[in-house]
Amino acid sequence: MIAAFLRAELGPRPGRLRASLRIVAACLIGTVLILAFEMPHGGWAIFSIFTVSQADAGASLRRGLERLLGTAVGGGAALLSVLAFVDLPFVFVPLLGIAVAAGVYGSRVFAAPYPPLLFALTYLLVALSHVDSPEDYVGVALWRMTAIGLGVALATGAQLFLWPDDPLDKLRHELVRRLDLVRALADQAISGAPGSRTTPPESTLALGDITGQLQLLANAEVRYPALRSRNAEHTALILEVARLFSAAVWASETVPTTAARGGFDPSVGARLGAIRDDSARLARALESRRWLLATAEPVATITPEGSASGPVAATAPVVDGMERALDRIVVLTGIGSPRDGVLADSRPPVASPLDVSEPAGARAWPLDPPALKVGLKAALGVEICYVIMQALAWPGLLTSTVTCVIVGGSTVGANLSKAVLRQVGALFGGFLGLVVIVAFMPNLHGLTSYLIAVGVALWIAAWIAVGGPRTAYAGIQTALALGIMLLGDFGPTTDLVSGRDRVLGILLGAAVMGVIDQTLWPIQARRAMRPTVARALRMMAELGRAGREPGTGAAHPRGLRARIYRTLASALQLREESRMEGDPDTPATRSESDLILHLVTDAQAAMPGLLAAAGERLAASAPAPRTPLAEHVEEFERVTADFFEAAADAVEGKPAPGFAALRARAHRLAEATGDAPCAVPIPSADESAARLATRHLTSHQLLRLVTRLDPGV
DSSP states (O other): OHHHHHHHHHSOOTTHHHHHHHHHHHHHHHHHHHHHTTOSOTHHHHHHHHHHOOSSHHHHHHHHHHHHHHHHHHHHHHHHHHHHHTTOHHHHHHHHHHHHHHHHHHHHHSSSOHHHHHHHHHHHHHHTHHHHOSSSHHHHHHHHHHHHHHHHHHHHHHHHHSSOOOHHHHHHHHHHHHHHHHHHHHHHHHHOOTTOOOOOOHHHHGGGOOHHHHHHHHHHHHHOGGGGGGHHHHHHHHHHHHHHHHHHHHHHHHHHHHHHHHOOOHHHHHHHHHHHHHHHHHHHHHHTOSOSSOSSOOOOEEOOTTOOOEEEOTTHHHHHHHHHHHHHHHHHHTOSOOOTTOEEOSOOOOOOTTTSOOOOSOOOSSOOHHHHHHHHHHHHHHHHHHHHHHHTTOGGGGHHHHHHHHSOOSSHHHHHHHHHHHHHHHHHHHHHHHHIIIIIGGGOOSHHHHHHHHHHHHHHHHHHHTSOTTTHHHHHHHHHHHHHHHSSSSSOOOOOHHHHHHHHHHHHHHHHHHHHHHHSSOOOHHHHHHHHHHHHHHHHHHHHHTTSSTTOGGGSOTTHHHHHHHHHHHHHHHHHHGGGSSOTTSHHHHHHHHHHHHHHHHHHHHHHHHHHHHHHHHHOSSOOOOOHHHHHHHHHHHHHHHHHHHHHHHHHTOOOTTHHHHHHHHHHHHTTTTTSOOOEEEOTTOHHHHHHHHHHHHHHHHHHHHTTOOOOO
């Protein structure tokens, strides 16, 4: 098992060699500058290079600017604190804790987390400069600030000019990936055996989240400022591809079921085939071009709603939605022409929870209690480590305070995971440094040989750092250990004390935070999984009720899609963290882990249907006429939303006496049509009736899906 894990985390993957060599090049340039100007504390420059180097150039530039801001503010505040209060410990020590708590808290509540976190780290390194050098603490503080700034500049420059990973290329890859999946899902919908259940895997369902793509767009706008003028069109393209993908997932789930009940409609099959071919054509065209949008200013396209007369096939609404999304993608990209009958005008696409942005402001006020607890625990850990360091007169334990800030997490499992990675990275970095110092340093006689020895060791750390998320942090810690050991002197060295102190400091910090996490406000990941899933289910109930009253501002839930997907992803992350909190192979633990995985997967499978129904309600310009069909549809949607609410209570272990009755009611409604095909007659040119028919058919299929949700009660 360990061998398989290491192969997965350390094995080659596209772009990994290039990314690791880019980091090493920046480090070697920094090493030459450190040696040339005899810059002390050069290890922090190496640490900055590793932490600033990101997956694409836009992210690196953004992270670099944020780190410079955090460095300047934190360093300036710490320098003032040292000058004014270093001889007043009853003031200096509380200020140290307040600064750490504020920085850690801010990193958890602000939309941009790096400035406050880096403020805390830089404040620590500068404020504690008097521990290393009581006679020249101002000089030490300034040199540390300079080292961090040098690392930021070198890493950002390397990312921008040395084999850069373009965020625009990554965004294009994500869009092409989803279009290719649409082709596969359309094939699955056409060829799926009647009645077969072919729910896509969790990794595919999670692609309905657009948060990562919007972040890539933001990074691309940092790299290419000219793109900002067309932010609305790029955002619309991301949303339309997401809408097409979600509809394709929904079609792959519902078309075989509908075919089993009323026969496969050849016209629907033909339309799905055309969608499959058009998606493949769009994917190949996007792959071969530099920019995503058409060169001419695009206009929005609206497919006529409710233009058909007679019965609407059960799968027609979802296919209509896919065709509308494809038409909008065609117009935005300028690839091909939209279908006949598509009206082009200046109206925006149909409003839905996909189209409203999530609030980007911080949750700084009112105070967020969980984030505040994490900040206070980190501050307490720093204070304890500072007292131990002073009591033992051991300045080399400075890294214990940094460890308290970095390993602080929301759960015991997360803290243990970070602590283990940090310790493994420090030990491995110390071992590599020991090998270089003992085996190679005595035989080095020039700058070239010195750079080769240092470069090979740093390349190993960089290879780990640009790998999988479960081990990347260990690579950063390996680099810091190497930087402290190999750049402590201005040339080849045989000093092993700095490496020893570095490792012992990390072990001390991890141990202190481990005790604090277990005794002060402990949050077990395994106990947080169910409340997190329940929170997602309640938001899905909110989505199921969105748009009940067209025309009201409250009907538009801002950023609900992103919040639901992020909460479901958090539940899976907690599931991974829970493995660090005890024996993961006991029957009870495995059963609970499997239950969370199934709940998240089934919830993600229901999201496309919820989004489709919510989109129709939000797009309605007026309430649907009060008819028996409207009451029937509202009952479908009400039972679905209530089912999610009751399931959330059941998952949390709260009394849910109505859950069994709701589940039985949902089953009866889902099976109410018997074997007859679900078809609803609508008059032509009646938009509200057409939307009502779409809601009827979508909510009927959705009821079949949500009853699979099993909270284990």
